[in-house]
Amino acid sequence: MAAVSGAPAATVATPAVSLKDVDVTFRLANGGTYTAVQRASLDVADGEFVAIVGPTGCGKSTLLNVGAGLLAPSHGSATIFGSGLTSLNRQAGYLFQAEALFPWKTATENVAIGLEIAGTAKGEARDRAQTWLARVGLGSFGDRYPHMLSGGQRKRVGLVQVLIRDPKILLMDEPFGPLDAQTRQIMGNLLLDLWSADRKAVLFVTHDLEEAIALSDRVVIMSAGPAARIIGNWKVPLPRPRDIGEVKLERAFHELHREIWEALKDEVMKGYQQTGGG
Amino acid sequence: MSRTTLLALQILVAVICIAFWHIFATYTFFGVKLLPPFFFSTPYDVASRIVRWFVEGTIWKHLWITLVEAMLAFVIGSLAGVLIGFWFARKPAINSVFDPYVKMLNALPRVVLAPIFALWFGLGIASKVALGVTLVFFIVFFNVYQGVKEVSPTVLANARMLGMSERQLMRHVYWPSALSWMFSSLHTSVGFAVVGAVVGEYLGSAAGLGYIIQQAEGVFDVAGVFAGMFVLAVFVIIIDMIVTAVEKRLLVWRPVAATDAR
Numbered sequence: 132m133a134a135v136s137g138a139p140a141a142t143v144a145t146p147a148v149s150l151k152d153v154d155v156t157f158r159l160a161n162g163g164t165y166t167a168v169q170r171a172s173l174d175v176a177d178g179e180f181v182a183i184v185g186p187t188g189c190g191k192s193t194l195l196n197v198g199a200g201l202l203a204p205s206h207g208s209a210t211i212f213g214s215g216l217t218s219l220n221r222q223a224g225y226l227f228q229a230e231a232l233f234p235w236k237t238a239t240e241n242v243a244i245g246l247e248i249a250g251t252a253k254g255e256a257r258d259r260a261q262t263w264l265a266r267v268g269l270g271s272f273g274d275r276y277p278h279m280l281s282g283g284q285r286k287r288v289g290l291v292q293v294l295i296r297d298p299k300i301l302l303m304d305e306p307f308g309p310l311d312a313q314t315r316q317i318m319g320n321l322l323l324d325l326w327s328a329d330r331k332a333v334l335f336v337t338h339d340l341e342e343a344i345a346l347s348d349r350v351v352i353m354s355a356g357p358a359a360r361i362i363g364n365w366k367v368p369l370p371r372p373r374d375i376g377e378v379k380l381e382r383a384f385h386e387l388h389r390e391i392w393e394a395l396k397d398e399v400m401k402g403y404q405q406t407g408g409g
Numbered sequence: 410m411s412r413t414t415l416l417a418l419q420i421l422v423a424v425i426c427i428a429f430w431h432i433f434a435t436y437t438f439f440g441v442k443l444l445p446p447f448f449f450s451t452p453y454d455v456a457s458r459i460v461r462w463f464v465e466g467t468i469w470k471h472l473w474i475t476l477v478e479a480m481l482a483f484v485i486g487s488l489a490g491v492l493i494g495f496w497f498a499r500k501p502a503i504n505s506v507f508d509p510y511v512k513m514l515n516a517l518p519r520v521v522l523a524p525i526f527a528l529w530f531g532l533g534i535a536s537k538v539a540l541g542v543t544l545v546f547f548i549v550f551f552n553v554y555q556g557v558k559e560v561s562p563t564v565l566a567n568a569r570m571l572g573m574s575e576r577q578l579m580r581h582v583y584w585p586s587a588l589s590w591m592f593s594s595l596h597t598s599v600g601f602a603v604v605g606a607v608v609g610e611y612l613g614s615a616a617g618l619g620y621i622i623q624q625a626e627g628v629f630d631v632a633g634v635f636a637g638m639f640v641l642a643v644f645v646i647i648i649d650m651i652v653t654a655v656e657k658r659l660l661v662w663r664p665v666a667a668t669d670a671r
Contacts, residue, residue, distance in 0.1 A: 201566060219569055231567035235585040235662045244581060245571045276662040296571065 145213040146174040147222075147300050147332030148198050154206035155193050167193045169358040170207070173351060177212075177299070178330035182343035184395065185353030186402025191336040192228070192304050194353075198334060199225050199302050211300070224298035226289055226306040232277040238264060238288045239273035245296040263291040267321060283314040287321070294325060301326075301333045307342070319346055319375040327372060340395065344387055345375045352395055355402035363394050427452050450632040458636040472644065474617040478534055478606035479648075482541020483599055487591070489542070490549025495587060497550075498557035515547045519605070523612045532613050541605025548598045549591055556590030557583050592659050595652050603645055618644065 155168045167190035175181045183191045196202035197209050200220040209216040211223070232241050242260035247253060264273055267287040269280075277285055286306060293301065307315045323346060326333060337343050343350050344367055352363035367387065369378055378384055410418075433443040434451045446454070462468035497504040523540050530536035560582055568582050591598075610619025618641045625633025 199570060201570075221572065223570070225567070225570040227563050227567055229563040230561070231563045233564060233568075233581065233585070235589065236581075237662075248571065248573050248577045248581070278662070278664040292571070 144177060146210075147177045147179070147212060148173070148175040148334060149210040150174075150194065150197060150204075150207065151210070152207035153194065153197055153204040153209065155190065155197060155202060156205040166358045167356060168197075169360050171353075171359075171361050172207075173361060175300075175332045175334055177332050179349065180326065180330075180333040180335065180347045181349045181351060182335045182337060182347035183351045183353060184337060184340050184343045184391075185359065186355045186395075186399040187338060189353045189356045189398070189402060190359040191338075191353055195225075195302050195304050195334060195336050198300075199223055201225075220300070220302075222298060223300040223302050224293035224296060226293050226301070226303040228305040228308050230277070230285065232285060232289055232292070234277050237274050237276055238269060238280065241277070241288055242292045242295055245292060249296070259295060260291075263295050264288070266325070267291055283310055283318060286310065286318055290318075290322065290325070297329075299331060301331045301335075303333065303335045305337055306335075308337075315342065316375050322346070323371075323373060323375070340388060340391060341379060342375075344369075344384060344391070345373065345378050350391060352391065352398070355398045362398070363391070365391055446631075447629075448631060450635050454632040455635045455639065458632050459639060462636065462640070468621075468640065471617050471621055472640070474534070475603070475606050475610065475619070475644070478537040478609070478617065479541060479599075479602040481534070481538045482605050483545055483602035485538065486542040486545025486602065487549045487598065490546045491553050491587070491591060493546075494550040494553030495557060495583070498554045498587075499583070504554075511547075511550075514543075515551075519543050520608060520612075523609055526609070527613045532615060537606045537609030537614065537617070540609040541602045544601040544605045545598045548594050548601060552590040552594045553587045556587035559590075560586045589660060589663070592656055595656055596649060599648060599652050600645065603648065607641065 150171055150173045153168060153171045154166065157165045157167060159165055171194055173181070173183075173194070183194065185191050193202065197204050198211075198216075198220065200209070200216050200218055200223075209220075211220055233244070236244065239257055239260045242263055243253075243256040246256035246259060251259075261270070261273055264270055267290065269284060269287055269291075272280060272284065277288070280288065289306070307318045310318060319342065333347075335343070335346060340350075347367055350363075350365045350367060351361055352365075353359045354362045365387065369381065369383055369387075430444065430449070431452045434446050434449055436442075497507070519540060522543060523536070526536040526539040530539055565578070565582060568578055573581060606617065607619040607622075610617035611623045612619075614620045618637055622634055622637035622641075625631075625637060
């Protein structure tokens with residue numbers, strides 16, 4: 132396995148996100164326990180784009196929630212820029228897989244809210260929200276409510292809702308999961324475009340290996356759950372800036388894909404058997 | 410179906426019904442009058458009664474009284490329902506303690522309270538408002554409670570990740586969600602406010618639409634009863650149209666299908 136050494140990447144600086152020996156155990160209704168993630172260690176350097184790939188139900192999102200502070204690990208620790216995480220991760224922006232926009236607010240209001248609650252004057256917050264919406268091609272959609280937007284448009288609003296707060300870390304939970312293939316590609320390129328402007332640390336969860344390689348600097352593979360572990364760690368040697376459609380045609384992409392897939396496919400089969408093929 | 414056809418068909422239904430009423434109340438078939446005017450009156454009598462009320466202007470006072478009672482019942486009942494619903498939803502302990510009593514009170518047919526309210530608050534407006542409040546309160550209460558409880562966990566997590574404090578969550582998440590549920594029950598609660606007012610008047614009062622109907626019934630004046638019913642029905646339809654207009658404004662952010670499917 133031509134993986135990069137298991138734990139910290141070759142960075143000297145303090146990592147943006149550092150998970151150490153994280154266990155997450157849930158108590159079940161019948162009194163038992165379920166261990167979703169076991170002994171997971173992962174560092175994301177500042178400015179690094181890391182993708183977590185794993186079979187369905189392997190606890191990728193659980194790990195992300197630990198990094199967000201939405202979930203406390205039952206063992207191990209989460210450290211954000213060197214300081215231990217005890218409550219919500221205030222340095223992070225989180226892009227959810229499910230619909231997370233406020234349905235009673237217009238697109239502009241949805242984007243502006245993050246600034247408004249932090250004390251920015253309403254007018255200024257709205258102006259900046261408008262500018263951000265324009266950056267993702269939604270300049271003329273500001274006064275629409277979420278239900279009047281398409282799935283891809285809602286994702287773009289969600290993306291700028293997070294980015295306008297200028298978080299140091301970006302956590303993304305299969306954000307483009309529900310979108311069709313073309314829209315995913317457009318969203319991927321848009322994300323890379325916005326990200327390259329001021330490289331934040333990104334932790335991107337996906338089940339799509341191609342998407343992971345095309346977007347990220349490093350791909351982390353998780354085993355099938357329960358008690359999922361991190362089983363592999365690959366650097367992506369593809370040059371930036373990338374175009375997601377074109378990068379998938381490159382030789383290096385295919386070689387890496389084959390290599391990672393070798394390691395992943397057994398886990399995917401295991402995952403399938405455990406979830407009954409769902 | 411176009412709007413005009415629809416309207417024409419809707420009017421046609423009324424015309425046919427009134428025509429049947431007129432025919433069976435006026436003409437004898439096989440020796441029997443199917444709708445004896447003593448019990449059913451006639452469309453003409455009812456119409457002329459309504460016209461007379463409006464021409465003489467006596468009806469306005471009664472309409473006004475009923476409207477005031479219904480509005481007060483709606484406002485007070487909604488306010489109490491929103492506040493207590495919100496409080497119960499945010500404080501599960503309080504909800505658990507009071508839950509059996511809330512269910513008990515809600516199960517009680519409110520009409521039986523009318524005599525007690527008449528004793529407590531007299532025969533004036535207050536006793537009708539009280540009856541309406543007991544009806545409106547529970548509808549609003551349950552809807553607001555549900556609205557707060559049913560906030561999407563993702564939206565809530567998103568709000569937290571965007572940095573909202575408890576107070577900001579109230580204002581930007583729980584409150585709009587609760588209000589949207591309350592507004593979606595607006596038709597029901599406004600309807601019940603009118604019901605409370607009219608039933609209260611019917612059981613003991615000196616003015617209002619319920620009073621007119623009760624008075625007419627007391628002297629076997631069937632035309633008066635029917636006339637009162639028609640005026641009441643139109644009154645309710647007009648209020649309902651106003652509610653629909655208000656709702657359209659307040660729930661603009663809702664998908665159209667959801668607003669129409671009521």
